[in-house]
Amino acid sequence: SEEEREAGRTGDSGHCSEEDEEDDEESGDESMEEEEDAANATLTKQTASESEEEEEEEEEEGALRWKEGLQQKASEAFLRQQEAAPNLRKLVYGSVAEAADSEDEEEELGGLFRVSRPQNSKKFQANALDCSRFNPDTSHDWDLEEMLNSIRDCFVTGKWDENQ
Amino acid sequence: MASHGLTYDGCNFFRQRLVLSTLSGKRVKIKNIRSKDDDPGLRDFEASFIRLLDKVTNGSRIEINQTGTVLFYQPGLLHGGPIEHDCNTQRSIGYYLEALLMLAPFMKTSLKATLRGVTNDPSDPTVDLLKSTALPVMKKFGIDGDGFELKVLKRGMAPGGGGEVVFTCPVRRTIRPVQLTDPGKIKRIRGVAYSVRVSPQMANRIVESARGILNQFIPDIYIHTDHMKGPNSGKSPGxxxxxxxxxxxxxxxxxxxxxxxxxxxDPILPEDLGRNCAKLLLEEVYRGGCVDSSNQSLALLLMTLGQQDVSKVLLGPLSPYTIEFLRHIRDFFQIMFKIEVQKPSEDTRKGGDKILMTCVGVGYSNINKTIK
Known part of the structure; x- marks a missing residue:
């Protein structure tokens, strides 16, 4: 769990499950508190003669500092979680939120004919081309060196693990 | 066998529904096939696919309404044996062959299918691709032996066609469960650059440009050039x-x-085609996995139909077609996969996220197979 915590602390891009997320926040809190304590300690040394009231004030300020950017932190954590693996099982087997059936929207002409509007989104998908091909991700530009570098270890010419 | 059938809407995923219906013995009804289209109902290539299905089975009942917007299919037994089929040229032979690959191991007698039509077109997997990837996938599941091959006798490009392939496949009673969790590193790249009714130089130009990109990764590349002539070259250039x-x-x-x-x-230059294809291969390497993106559903089907044991296969990201296939497997076989995402660690350069699919097979046994 020490490793996990470490990973959480560095907050690497979206590489954390929900548990890590919690760890991250916890460890963040802890480190904040530690800092606070340290700050308080130095303060007490410097101003040993000062009254306790001021010390309390200082503590309050520290508490406020802890609350700074809470919203931003939360939104960052949320985004990280979004980026992290979506629950694929839910995605595959979960119930599909079906779009409201457009059947009802059909206009009637003279109470006799119904205007059928072909290819609204859901029906269009149902009647799309039956093809197994998986089109590539267009955001990948294979002219870029960094893209090429991202797969170098897939080849025997790349870096090998120590146990291989 | 289910007493009631399954009902679906629309013509998308047409083949997987009919294939799974045939294997599971469940009836299927497909409604609203292009019902709002200007030209409603089944297309010629779908009709051709149904005829092919009728040829490999015995006792299937197929009913289509007058406009072709509703199809009812009650599967018969998979018979197999030698069949010949003229595949409609609207789709390439790959379209038909993808379904045959799924059915072939479960026939009564081993299949020898002669398919005529378009061997290579841009939309479907070509026969060359299926030959070099789908067959090795099936071998992992214990479907191999002498009579397991796919031969391209004549090449026929879209739109004219005129190609011919022979697919033979032995029958199996049960399918072996597999554990494919480590693809290993890529040791070599092979390929086929084909040309018909154009200058044979075209293939060389393709090879040159594809090598240019792939050579920076690995030196062991051999791209075979295949120029078919005369009666073997089909009806269209390409x-x-x-x-x-x-x-x-x-x-x-x-x-x-x-x-x-x-x-x-617009026509495409052979140099561009070579380069773009090499980039597509890099994309596929980035996706990774033990089975490539075009054979995901074949592998998942064979896992489902395996003996009652755990099968694991590592895949790249699931294609939309595969996701729908998983839903259909649940409908027809009541099997749900365990889906785990494996993130590559930071310091390795092995492409994107991988997905580990785990399931316990249904213990399907081929009741059609004759005992000798």
Whole structure:
């Protein structure tokens, strides 16, 4: 769990499950508190003669500092979680939120004919081309060196693990 | 056997529904097939697919309404044996062959299918691709032996066709469960650059440009040039490239491109085709996994139909077609996969996220197979 915590602390891009997320926040809190304590300690040394009231004030300020950017932190954590693996099982087997059936929207002409509007989104998908091909991700530009570098270890010419 | 059938809407995923229906013995009804289209109902290629299905089975009942917007299919027994089929040229032979690959191991007698039509077109997996990737996948599941091959006798490009392939497959009573969790590193890249009714030089130009990109990764590249002449060259001109990367553990990742069919859109230069195809292969390597993206559903089907034991296969990201296939497997076989995402660690450069699929087979046994 020490490793996990470490990973959480560095907050690497979206590489954390929900548990890590919690760890991250916890460890963040802890480190904040530690800092606070340290700050308080130095303060007490410097101003040993000062009254306790001021010390309390200082503590309050520290508490406020802890609350700074809470919203931003939360939104960052949320985004990280979004980026992290979506629950694929839910995605595959979960119930599909079906779009409201457009059947009802059909206009009637003279109470006799119904205007059928072909290819609204859901029906269009149902009647799309039956093809197994998986089109590539267009955001990948294979002219870029960094893209090429991202797969170098897939080849025997790349870096090998120590146990291989 | 289910007493009631399954009902679906629309013509998408037409083949997987009919294939799974045939294997599970469940009836299927497909409604609203292009019902709002200007030209409603089944297309010729779908009718041709139904005829092929009728040829390999015995006792199937197929009912189609007058406008072709509703199809009812009650599967019969898979018979197999020698069959010949003229595949409609609207789709390539790959379209038909993908379904046959799924059915072939479960026939009564071993299948010897002679298929005629378009061997290579840009939209479907070509016969060359299926030959070099789908067959190795099936071998992992214990479907192999002498009579297991796919031969391209004549090449026929879209739109004219005129190609011919022979697919033979032995029958199996049960399917072996597999554990494919480590693809290993890519040791070599092979490929076929084909050209018909154009200058044979085209294939060389393709090879040159594809090598230019792939050589920065690995030196072991051999792209075979295949120029068919005379009666073996089909009715339309064209060229294309199929690339296959083979890993140390015997997984195959593939990519392909074919030239634009004559009279449909802008023509493409062989150099561009070679380069783009090489980039597609890099994309496929980035996706990774033990089975490439075009064979995901075949592997998942064979896992489902395996003996009652755990099967694991590592895949790249699931394609939309595969996701729908998983839903259909749940409908027809009541099997749900365990889906786990494996993130590559930071310091390795092995492409994107991988997905580990785990399931317990239904213990399907081929009741059609004759006992000798």
């Amino acid at each position: 060229f294309g490239l199929t690339l296959v990367a083979e890993t140390l553990n015997g997984s195959f990742l593939s990519a392909e491109m074919a030239s634009t069919p004559q009279g449909q859109g």
